[in-house]
Amino acid sequence: MGSPLALAPLLAVTAGALAVLLLEAFLRKKDSEAPAALTVAALLTAGFFTVLSWGEPGLGAFGGRLVLDPLARFLIVIFVALGVFVALMGLKYAARMGLALGPFCGLLLLAVAGLMIMVSTGDWLVVFLGLEVLSVSSYALTGLRLRDRTSSEAAAKYFLMGSFAAAFFVFGLALVFGTSGRLELGSGVPGAAALAGLGLIVSALFFKIAVAPFHMWAPDVYEGAPTPVTVFLTIAPKAAGLAVLLRALSPILRAEGAAAVLSPALSAAAVLTMFAGNLAALRQTSLKRLLAYSSIAHSGYLLVAVVARDAAGLVFYAAVYLFMNAGAFGVLIALSGRGFERTSLDDIAGLGRRKPWLAAPLAIFLLSLAGFPPTAGFLAKFYVFGAAVREGHIALTVAAVLASLVSVAYYLKVIVAMYMREGEAEQEPWLEEPALYLVVFLCLFGVVELGLWPGNLLTIIRQALPGFF
């Protein structure tokens, strides 16, 4: 039953993490880029193994605790891609910002390992373990800029709130296991106590996904963390948490009893998240914090996919969101100077004139985040909202659409700053960071390609996953 192939991706990543950390010990010159290269290599091998076993149905390991089914495979490919992007972004950033590249890469790989565990299991305990591996490495990653006050503050807040939520997860776990004795996700309709337990677990996951009102930690942590880490935090934990929710809740959502209450609750949470994220972003003056709130809003849109039980839509949205968000933050990183980050809207005033080749991609990413048609962002929203309407959640879709309208306001505000305001004319030199520009280009390509000809990706998704489109 336990075929080695199921474990291969996970092993590749963990081995890579250990290797990077060991390398750190033996390395002579401090600023070498070896750790990043090793990370990328590890991630790519993991990706290769995942793709290798694409055809077969679920590959089990650890007595069925770890299962590599299609949803897991897709998400792992997304996490691998994200990992590569973050590593490449962090390459020069680390040197500039006084960030140790070795630990950065090591922790990144561990976090990816945590993600892999979370998404490829049907067992709550393993989910908990994956979640904790991810969380712990994320706390460390957030606080990696040791001399920077905001980084440490963000890490402290993240750690305390994270462990606080973990405690709820454990207590929920206890209730669920205690009463029903079974740990499988989505295991039928539990009794009242078990339902309470499930509620606690879902609340903890809501924390991780930054669903309102559990999202309060997110803006501060995203803003405080080094930007490459922010990229990681705004995308990965959400996708993983939502995948788990999808696995756990879709069987329950369909059943009559509990569903009668769960679906409206989830919908309410989704609407709350969307509006909280979008409204809070309206008056932001820092681009980084604005993008942080925008990512909270996108958690809301992703939650709509869960409510609509649309795995395909979720995966497609996650992929598109990876490109949009990573691209936007990538441009943000490209703007930062030596030792300080330029994130305020005034910094990017008149960027359209000063650096058109940076302003244009950011504009396209923002338009895609806002959901303007020719871009992939629109298509992703189209599929998710379409699935919600097909499931009859028309009110939810109307709310989501209105929330998107609010989001258009602040995305365009950034474009106004870049193109329609005159910034100071001095020309900063271009940062020679080929890796970063590669990432931005890949994201740009992703957003445009998925927007216009996503044909092949869609067919693969449709074959593998149930869903509306």
Add this chain to the structure above:
Amino acid sequence: MAEAFWLIPLIPGAGALVLLLFGSRMPRRWVSWQSTLAVLASFVLSAAGFARLVRAGPDAPALAKTLLPWIASGSFVAEFAFSFDRLSAVMALVVTGVGLLIHVYSVGYMAGDKAYARYFAYLNLFMFFMLVLVTASDIVLMFIGWEGVGLCSYLLIGFWFDRPAAAKAGLKAFVVNRVGDAAFIVGLLFLLTAVGDPSFAAINAAPAAGLVGPGLATLAAVLLFVGATGKSAQIPLYVWLPDAMEGPTPVSALIHAATMVTAGVYMVSRLGGLFAASPAASAVVAWTGGLTAVFAATVALVQTDIKRVLAYSTISQIGYMFLGCGVGACAAGMFHLFTHAFFKSLLFLAAGSVIHALGGEQDMRRMGGLRKRLPVTFPAFLVGAMAIAGVPFLSGFFSKDAILTSAFAGGHYVLYGLGLAGAVLTAFYVFRMVFLTFYGEPRAAGAHPRVRESPPVMTVPLVILAALSALAGLAGLPVLLGGRADLFGRFLEGVVVRTAHRLAASSEVLLILAAAASALAGIYLAFVFYRGSPALPARSAARFPRLYRLLTGKYYVDEAYEAAIVRPLVRGAELVYRRFDLEVVDGALNASAAAARGAGQGLNTVQSGLLRDYALAFLLGVVIFLGALLL
């Protein structure tokens, strides 16, 4: 040659196009020759057409020619279809004939003007539209001419556009015309929906064919007539004509005396079938005509600007024409139109010659004693004055008499009384004008040093028109006075509805005497006032101060329109714009945007940065979520 009647409008049209595009680059002689020849060509073609119709006898079919389909969509069809029957012939002859003389006159009058080519271009354009109006065989095509002449009158009134008064007058003319045209269109819609076929023949036949009931006929006819009041300057839409005097005098002569303003009368005659089918509408026409005749005449009594007097006189005379049509005697109306075209354009051109001689002076109080200095203009003016006053055996007498006789015969005694009173007033103000301008001592000789007679190019048309004014009456000589019976009336027999009232010879003689008496009374009164005891006008004005001020203020109609319609509309619009557009709709938009920003601001303050608050929110979330799940 007559078959090419449809060229009548197109020749001046082509001329206008050439002048508009290349006029400024052509030498002046070319411009004047080309434009005049174009009108001459049309005149010749009209005459040929007229001759063909006379030869062919009363019941011969009209010449007809459909050039091209125009608008066709579903049941709405309109074509470029022209026809030339006896009514069109009369109108075409008048338009081209008087037009030709005025073109010649303009060569002299406009000699000094720098925009010479543009003037003649507009004049030719006007001829094109007017001739389209009279030769159109379907009502929609006529509407092209109808609004086209309105456009040309706008362009020509505002010809000297650098003078604000002229520009304002042009705008007023066009907009007031458009008010009439709006009513015209609604009437048109009623007709087209009921009849389906826009041609005049179909419309006139519709009441008989039961397509148009009496109610609908009345409604459509009245609406069309409101359009006519706009175009022909009757109550209530006459206010633009006095201001239209800002334009050059030949323009006033051609457009605001002889041709355009009579378009309304032509339309009413052309749709005789429709108007006959609804006595109510005819009554409206008659009464409007009658009241306007008297109303305008009273205002003309006290005007001091020579052209304003003539303007009000025109309004009054057209009132007579509508009076004629209203009482069922469109032939009489058309006959008065025919004669009026000659003596009114004569009076305008003569006035123009006076103004030209006095270097632009138009105020009669600063004229006087021009008899000797303008040897040709004065006699022409006198003939015109006698004609319009209704002095026996001149054209005015016969045409006005025909209308009054028809009114009396039709039993409209009140209208007859109005007509008679109007005749007296007309005679009075016309001869007041003659005495003030030509008799007595020059009141402001200093201001006009060299007063010389106008050049022949201006005086020759005056002489021709004087002759026509004198003799035109013979065309409609009533049977009684020995002429072959009513030549003009019989000519229009086939086309224009003519209710035949037979009056006893004796009463007809009485009517003729009454008409003659009214004319002479008017002239005598004017003589007494202005030649007999010069102080009399001042004393009578003093005795009735309020009446005098009312008349000189032209009954304050302009001010009433301004106060009742224009100002409230503009003030109301500004209020609505500020209240509704800016405050209500934009207010709602900005409010919702502010609400969103406010909510954002609220959320940002809640995001206090303190860990405690985050944990509290988390706890709250758990409690609510569990509550929802379990309860």
Add this chain to the structure above:
Amino acid sequence: MSAFASALPLVSLVTFLPLAGAVLLVFIRGESLKAVRAAALAVSLLTFALSLFLFFGFDGASGLPEFVERASWLGRGLDYHVGVDGLSLFLVLLAAFLTPIALLSSWRAVGDRVKEFSVFMLLLETGMIGVFVSLNLFLFYVFWEAMLIPMYFLIGIWGGPRRVYATMKFVLFTMFGSLLMLVGVFVLHAAHHQATGGYSLAIADLAGLALSPALQTWLFLGFGLAFAIKVPLFPLHTWLPDAHVEAPTAASVLLAAVLLKMGAYGFLRLGLPLFPLAAASFAPALSVLAAVGIVYGGLMALIQKDMKSLVAYSSVSHMGLVMLAVFSLNFEATEGAIYQMLNHGLSTGALFLCVGILYERTHTRKIADHGGAAARMPVFAGIFLVVMLSSAGLPGLNGFAGEILCFFGVFAANKALAAVSVTTVILSAAYLLWLYRRVLLGPLKDPGDPRLRDLDKRELAYLVPIIVLIVFMGLFPGVFLRKLDASVSRYLDAVKTPAAATLGLAPAPERGQTAENRAELER
């Protein structure tokens, strides 16, 4: 000629040639402004030439879309499906005709970032034409929103002082409508899947769906709001004056001439045929709104202090008449509405060009700052007069042909509203000629002003074609109307028969409509 026309994917070419031009422009060096401007002009002229092939190759007998191209794009009914029929042919031509003119008119007005300006103008052209040619609801929606982006940048970057407020208001207001329409698109997609099991967003298939009256009402509200905002139908019009006052001339021309037509076209293509029952029940109310819009627009235009907002409100008034005709749901009114859309596009586009010319010389749009310009600019005064008269509906020019058809059609449907709508004849004459008097006639504002020079060759080059077209369309409307007849009658069948069915007027074919799936959808 038709062989050539059918060999090439003509509609796709016409739609995406500007896009290709824009992409090309991005990569060529932007140094020499002349080269950039010439390239952009060339691309748009080529597009116009190709669109002429569409016109000549279009026979319009069947009323069905022609030059149809269909390819599966994203699956599940989201296909690339384009074609032109009577309703859309002339709007495509209008867009293709006016874009080169707008570009040419901006050669002196737009000095900085000329490359970006040309790119956005070409993107806008692709967006506009895309909306008119798409026969698939998804494709329609993609183009409908996509073309907001170039217009956003055009107003935002090259606009006047309050451009940011104006462009944000324009985008957000329009987006509000179209996002609700998006929900409608999902519901339709689900409804079609429910009814037929298959997936399709082709407008023809959706028209075949027998939706329940309640559902139709909701969907019509969703779609109708998006289109009403775009028309703009009173009282959703306040974004238009702001957008026009702040937009650069070229953007104003296209905004007025083409973008407003998308709202009306939306009703004709989607609003009425897809939801005939709801359309029939809403038509009276919307007609009243349209009629109010006519008078309201006219009055507001009368009192504007700024030339552009005057013309903007005149567009509200003219489009009010178009919408009143569309909601009259009869043959003459619909043809009149389509024809009036073309006329309004030409005359209002030309009006904005003229205002732009004046602005280039006097650098102010306030009416009070002008006076007596005709003395120095006679040719301009002549052309401005013809354009104004066309907009005021002088018979013989294009405005009248459209207007009289609209009046005739509206009269057949509702006499009172027809009478109200005829007042536009008075109002348009009043506010336009009053503008003409205050700006061009009367004494010269300041005789010493050297800038008031008459039109140069370039300006004549883009104004004369419009004048020629105005006169031609006034005298020979048949050339255009004949191509509309079949499509309009087919459109009316789609709108009338079902509505008639419920009103019990005419026996309508009973479509397969089970109560169960209607209930399911209404949940």
Add this chain to the structure above:
Amino acid sequence: MIPPPAFLFLAVLLFGLGVLAFFVKKDLLTQFMAVEIMLNAGNLAFLSLAKAFGRAEGQALVLFVITVAAAEAVVGLAIIVVVFRQRRSLRTDELKDLKG
């Protein structure tokens, strides 16, 4: 023999105390300790429920939780040390640079 629900009640009580402590205490370290209490309350609940429903694996799960808590403690304390070194104080309310 103490009836199992008593243990569960104790676990809930402990969990409540932990949450209360988390809110009351002002400095990072004690708040962290409060979280540890909550975690152990979870373990207790695990054990009591496992005993009550006779499922032996419960004890195994507790081990997992304990190891995870340990890992968390390591990284958490490291972060707290960094914060202390930068701000010379552990008061949680000082961490409010990031807000709005």
